[in-house]
Amino acid sequence: MQSEPALIKKVLFIIRSGPFDGLKAREAIDAVLATAAFEQHVTVHFQDEGVRLLNRDMNPEALKSKNLGKMIKAFGMYGVSSISVSTGDCKRYNCSPENAVTTFTTLDQNGVRELIANQDVTLVF
Amino acid sequence: MSNLFLFNLSRNHNEDLKTCLELMNNSDSLLLLENGVFWTEKGAMTDDIHKQILHKNLTVFALDEDVQARGITPINAVSVNLIDYSGFVTVVEEHRQTITY
Numbered sequence: 001m002q003s004e005p006a007l008i009k010k011v012l013f014i015i016r017s018g019p020f021d022g023l024k025a026r027e028a029i030d031a032v033l034a035t036a037a038f039e040q041h042v043t044v045h046f047q048d049e050g051v052r053l054l055n056r057d058m059n060p061e062a063l064k065s066k067n068l069g070k071m072i073k074a075f076g077m078y079g080v081s082s083i084s085v086s087t088g089d090c091k092r093y094n095c096s097p098e099n100a101v102t103t104f105t106t107l108d109q110n111g112v113r114e115l116i117a118n119q120d121v122t123l124v125f
Numbered sequence: 126m127s128n129l130f131l132f133n134l135s136r137n138h139n140e141d142l143k144t145c146l147e148l149m150n151n152s153d154s155l156l157l158l159e160n161g162v163f164w165t166e167k168g169a170m171t172d173d174i175h176k177q178i179l180h181k182n183l184t185v186f187a188l189d190e191d192v193q194a195r196g197i198t199p200i201n202a203v204s205v206n207l208i209d210y211s212g213f214v215t216v217v218e219e220h221r222q223t224i225t226y
């Protein structure tokens with residue numbers, strides 16, 4: 001029997017929830033890793049409070065909670081194809097390549113709209 | 126084909142609605158549901174929100190069941206299309222992606 005061709009979709013995750021805003025950010029990161037593990041074409045965009053997740057100085061162990069930054073660091077290993085941050089929010093939350101857990105590109109609002117237009121699925125967390 | 130954005134947050138979330146609108150492309154649609162229907166009340170939307178909707182030629186829907194449940198009267202300068210649950214299904218079918226903001 002011939003096997004069916006794998007269905008690969010372009011999936012964009014927009015992460016807007018901050019690291020200590022309930023479990024939303026954690027769920028978003030789990031969903032990113034799971035989707036990437038199924039070899040989908042995954043793109044992640046951080047905006048609003050979500051940008052804080054990239055701060056490499058976070059030490060959530062102080063609260064005995066999981067370090068989400070370490071999980072974001074693993075995005076590359078899972079084959080997440082691109083990571084971006086909203087330009088304005090990057091400034092607002094003092095996010096820079098030097099203090100971020102991963103490399104990223106910046107996108108203005110036009111860029112984000114274009115990004116969304118190119119996806120099969122967009123999920124906002 | 127345009128995208129449909131679902132927005133369910135109350136009027137306490139002015140900034141959230143603004144950033145949602147910023148992500149929308151021209152001719153996309155916005156469906157207000159749950160506490161999002163409060164945005165259809167008189168005076169709820171600020172001028173800049175109005176302008177964004179008009180400027181981008183967005184279609185605005187509100188879920189009638191949620192409007193009725195909350196006992197509000199949608200009177201807004203932006204014309205709001207009231208749809209019921211089966212209308213909701215049709216609207217979802219008519220768009221490329223459904224994005225829950």
